């Protein structure tokens with residue numbers, strides 16, 4: 001079963017710049033895939049297409065067997081919030097909210113029919129926090145955290161709704177070795193538990209820890225031999 005299936009993707013920006021030349025990509029359930037490629041090849045744009053943040057392209061994108069272009073805005077927002085977790089290089093945490101409230105924020109937007117109790121999410125957040133070593137910062141504001149702590153908190157927020165698909169854009173980019181390992185171990189564990197993990201990275205050591213390494217070059221994807 002594929003979580004992501006892209007066929008013949010092409011994109012033209014408003015200024016006429018074209019990227020992707022009939023790009024195809026398939027990501028299976030329970031897979032751990034890295035995407036490498038030179039700066040400007042379109043890695044972030046591809047993540048935005050998969051993450052439903054960019055719908056202005058030609059070609060077909062299917063997520064969990066559903067054709068994205070057949071979804072309306074509400075269905076798309078629902079799919080994004082419930083099934084996709086974004087872990088970004090720049091942790092975007094809300095300044096005047098505690099770490100705990102930042103982590104719980106995505107649960108507020110869940111459909112009522114799917115939402116579990118606040119205690120359930122809190123327990124889930126605490127379990128991840130234990131695993132990632134950030135339990136002690138729950139009452140703090142993001143500004144008081146180190147870069148590595150912010151990154152780990154952002155990862156927990158991305159996972160709180162138990163998304164099937166995890167999109168990580170340079171998730172270890174600004175981290176020291178120890179923090180990078182913590183995030184990488186988490187991504188590995190999630191894929192073993194059945195999640196689909198897709199990581200964009202410049203770091204060949206990080207890429208090599210994935211089950212499959214893909215390369216984006218000249219608008220197309222090829223499998224990179226290790």
Ligand SMILES: Nc1ncnc2c1ncn2[C@@H]1O[C@H](COP(=O)(O)OP(=O)(O)OP(=O)(O)O)[C@@H](O)[C@H]1O
Pocket residue numbers: 013014015017019037038039040041042043044045046
């Ligand atoms: N809104 C836009 N309008 C025009 N061109 C754009 C726009 N956004 C991105 N681009 C161009 O599209 C190309 C792909 O950008 P993208 O950020 O996806 O690349 P990338 O591979 O993620 O690069 P990096 O590794 O530096 O983050 C780049 O050449 C960029 O300049």
